[in-house]
Amino acid sequence: MSDQTEKIRAFILAEFLPGESPANLRDDTPLRTSGILDSLATLRVVSFVEEQFGIEVEAHEAGVENFDRIADISAFIDRKRAAKS
Amino acid sequence: MTVPSNELHLAAYLEASAQRFPERTAVVSPDGSSITYRQLNEQADRVAAFLVRRGVQPGDRVGLLLPKSKEGVTAIFGILKARAAYVPADYTAPATRLRAIYADCQVRAIFIHASVLAVLAEAPPEARPDTIVVLGCSAADARAQGLDAVVDWEEVLSEQSRVDTSTSRSLDDLAFILYTSGSTGIPKGVMLSQRNATSLAEWASSVYQPSQEDRFSNHPPFHFDMSVQDLYPAIKHAAALYLVSEELGKDPRQLALFISENRLTIWYSTPSILTMLAEYGNLRKVSLDSLRIVGFAGEVFPVKHLRKLVDLVPHPAYYNFYGPTETNVCTFASIPKPVPANRTEPFPIGPACYHCTPLVLDQNGAEVNPGEEGLLYISGPSVFLGYWNRPKENAAAFLERNGRRWYNTGDVVREDKELGFIYLGRRDRMVKRRGFRIELDDVQSGLYRHKGLREVAVIAVPDADSGVKIIAYLSAHDPAKKPSIIELKTFCNQELPYYMSPDVFIYLDALPRTSTDKVNFPALKAAFLEGK
Numbered sequence: 001m002s003d004q005t006e007k008i009r010a011f012i013l014a015e016f017l018p019g020e021s022p023a024n025l026r027d028d029t030p031l032r033t034s035g036i037l038d039s040l041a042t043l044r045v046v047s048f049v050e051e052q053f054g055i056e057v058e059a060h061e062a063g064v065e066n067f068d069r070i071a072d073i074s075a076f077i078d079r080k081r082a083a084k085s
Numbered sequence: 086m087t088v089p090s091n092e093l094h095l096a097a098y099l100e101a102s103a104q105r106f107p108e109r110t111a112v113v114s115p116d117g118s119s120i121t122y123r124q125l126n127e128q129a130d131r132v133a134a135f136l137v138r139r140g141v142q143p144g145d146r147v148g149l150l151l152p153k154s155k156e157g158v159t160a161i162f163g164i165l166k167a168r169a170a171y172v173p174a175d176y177t178a179p180a181t182r183l184r185a186i187y188a189d190c191q192v193r194a195i196f197i198h199a200s201v202l203a204v205l206a207e208a209p210p211e212a213r214p215d216t217i218v219v220l221g222c223s224a225a226d227a228r229a230q231g232l233d234a235v236v237d238w239e240e241v242l243s244e245q246s247r248v249d250t251s252t253s254r255s256l257d258d259l260a261f262i263l264y265t266s267g268s269t270g271i272p273k274g275v276m277l278s279q280r281n282a283t284s285l286a287e288w289a290s291s292v293y294q295p296s297q298e299d300r301f302s303n304h305p306p307f308h309f310d311m312s313v314q315d316l317y318p319a320i321k322h323a324a325a326l327y328l329v330s331e332e333l334g335k336d337p338r339q340l341a342l343f344i345s346e347n348r349l350t351i352w353y354s355t356p357s358i359l360t361m362l363a364e365y366g367n368l369r370k371v372s373l374d375s376l377r378i379v380g381f382a383g384e385v386f387p388v389k390h391l392r393k394l395v396d397l398v399p400h401p402a403y404y405n406f407y408g409p410t411e412t413n414v415c416t417f418a419s420i421p422k423p424v425p426a427n428r429t430e431p432f433p434i435g436p437a438c439y440h441c442t443p444l445v446l447d448q449n450g451a452e453v454n455p456g457e458e459g460l461l462y463i464s465g466p467s468v469f470l471g472y473w474n475r476p477k478e479n480a481a482a483f484l485e486r487n488g489r490r491w492y493n494t495g496d497v498v499r500e501d502k503e504l505g506f507i508y509l510g511r512r513d514r515m516v517k518r519r520g521f522r523i524e525l526d527d528v529q530s531g532l533y534r535h536k537g538l539r540e541v542a543v544i545a546v547p548d549a550d551s552g553v554k555i556i557a558y559l560s561a562h563d564p565a566k567k568p569s570i571i572e573l574k575t576f577c578n579q580e581l582p583y584y585m586s587p588d589v590f591i592y593l594d595a596l597p598r599t600s601t602d603k604v605n606f607p608a609l610k611a612a613f614l615e616g617k
Contacts, residue, residue: 016588017570017571019570019576019589019590019591019592020569020570020571021569024569024570024571025571026164029571034574034575034578034582035574035575035577035578035579036573036574036575037584038583038586039335040357040361042364043337043361043364047364047365059336059338059339077507
């Protein structure tokens with residue numbers, strides 16, 4: 001679980017917040033509603049999550065309810081994996 | 086000058102198509118509903134008669150604040166049939182900006198969606214247009230929001246009177262006004278005539294070679310100049326025009342399915358959208374083989390994404406279209422297929438379109454030698470009439486030379502004998518991203534509103550992945566309490582439109598200055614490119 005959130009955090013920091021201190025990007029920091037991720041950036045996060053964690057994200061699942069916070073993304077991955085196994 | 090040639094008027098495109106192919110589908114709305122050429126023409130006639138009865142005169146401006154819909158297209162043709170000019174704007178933009186636009190050009194009437202009635206309801210009654218037509222709710226519902234003199238769309242379509250403007254039309258008629266972006270700066274209204282739009286439509290038709298069998302996409306909104314090249318060639322040739330909604334336009338997988346299922350043949354959008362399709366549109370599984378033309382404009386297309394798109398969708402002809410709103414497309418280049426594997430630099434913008442005459446001048450206004458760089462000027466029937474009510478800007482925009490009027494694009498180019506024009510950049514501080522013009526100084530003044538920042542300098546650099554990257558160099562009043570990058574992003578999200586938000590924020594103790602104490606922009610740019 002924590003390894004998963006760290007991977008997502010590292011990706012978002014490197015791609016969209018270069019120079020930001022990792023401590024400032026908390027598990028509950030809003031990503032979409034804050035403007036850290038726009039629609040194009042969200043697609044990149046979705047594609048990263050698919051490749052990295054071996055899940056498929058449907059278009060309707062890539063909205064604010066699953067992708068607005070690292071904690072939500074991680075919980076979403078867990079649910080998808082549980083449903084698969 | 087009145088040109089009797091009726092077939093060269095935008096409204097006449099519709100009338101001719103309605104006569105030749107009355108039962109063919111003209112426009113398909115995002116909800117899947119559609120309208121035939123006969124219906125579109127009849128309803129537009131009613132809109133025109135309604136407007137004229139309400140006192141709208143030739144040359145009057147009529148606002149358009151609607152999501153993409155067949156009703157929006159009907160309203161456009163109704164306005165044109167009344168010899169008035171439509172003024173479309175982004176209905177999701179802040180109300181203050183929209184009120185500023187409509188106050189600037191003094192619209193006589195407006196077509197407005199129920200969801201944005203507050204734009205008018207919160208304006209003082211004397212600042213509202215004489216005629217307000219609401220779509221998406223009844224007039225009674227709109228009146229409940231405090232707007233007295235409102236008419237709904239159904240009432241407009243039940244108009245019984247008739248007008249015929251076909252004998253008085255002129256190619257000099259103002260057809261529409263497009264307001265340029267720039268959110269913190271005051272938007273300028275680019276006035277475009279019937280001649281401007283028809284010359285583009287005729288030229289685009291020579292490239293597209295459309296027929297009534299074609300199915301055009303319309304991805305850009307009507308307040309973007311690119312929509313002109315979808316709408317009028319499609320209607321002129323009695324093709325079907327598929328409107329892409331704002332939501333669908335941002336969803337690459339659904340968008341790919343939309344193109345595939347509707348068997349679209351002609352696609353035109355910004356490179357950002359095509360990049361999104363290539364990278365995330367699942368194109369290995371969804372076939373886009375119905376497409377025969379793919380055009381793009383509005384920003385640089387990063388070659389690696391273009392190559393991927395052409396590899397995945399090899400069938401259509403690809404075109405890079407170039408031109409500011411003031412001339413619309415004025416040069417174009419065909420993209421070679423496949424895109425050479427070793428190419429990294431963006432493709433040329435190509436030779437001038439047949440209806441545009443180019444001229445390249447140096448800083449002193451002298452013609453450059455062939456192959457030398459200079460500012461690109463354009464003259465011809467596509468050059469706009471001027472900015473609405475902006476004498477100072479109009480004087481600066483045009484050059485009189487050799488008995489012709491030339492528009493200074495502000496773009497620096499070099500002409501190659503075989504490739505046509507190569508875009509080199511700009512001498513001012515404007516960049517184009519996702520089809521929007523961005524003044525870097527507007528980004529800067531947006532950031533300066535943050536109280537924790539002492540100095541701000543915003544630069545743009547070319548980027549292989551996104552075309553252009555916006556970098557903000559900053560220093561803080563108190564280095565121990567400098568705002569975090571997340572805080573700055575959040576701040577920009579509130580203060581600026583999304584496309585203006587910088588990609589990278591870099592703190593320095595103090596910004597480098599020149600001997601005259603100005604921010605040393607070249608030094609910042611060099612430092613960034615070196616550090617990459």
